[in-house]
Amino acid sequence: MIELPLRRLRDEAVVPSRAYEGDAGLDLAACERVELGPGERAAVGTGIAVAIPDGYAGFVQPRSGLAERNGLTIVNTPGLVDSGYRGELRVLLLNTDRERAFVVEPGMRIAQLVVLPVPGVAVREVDDLPDSARGARGFGSSAV
DSSP states (O other): OOOOOEEESSTTOOOOBOSSTTOSSEEEEOSSOEEEOTTOEEEEEOSEEEOOOTTEEEEEEOOHHHHHHHOEEETTSSEEEOTTOOSOOEEEEEEOOSSOOEEEOTTOEEEEEEEEEOOOOOOOOOSSOOOOSSTTOOTTTTOO
16 A cells, blocks of 8 residues: 545635545546536646645546436546655646536546556667567557
8 A cells, every 4th residue: 555645725625535445546526616518627736735645646537327327528538746846736627518517516526546656768760660569550440
């Protein structure tokens, strides 16, 4: 288990927690009221900042219940939080519903933060890449 240092930037900010023991994600709650009309997007503040340890990254994921019931998702899913970032966690929400507005209220759980290890990567330029079964076939190339 790793420790995730957290700082409340606003008194009303909700400290992220897991809904159930063993859950992968920590629920992130809104710290402001935002109304999203059909097809609109907005950056919603959580009122918290974290210090993700070196060798790890945070991935902000949508909440499946909000997506299924209300069409609410995250524009850049997963949102990436690098270990060096110390600013407020903001969630880029998108209302995909074509007819109904959605109101985000303070304290509402709007996303999940999953913290995972990420290896260091050393880029090495080469003249040729090793062969693979997929080769250069792109997006959707595994469809039969």
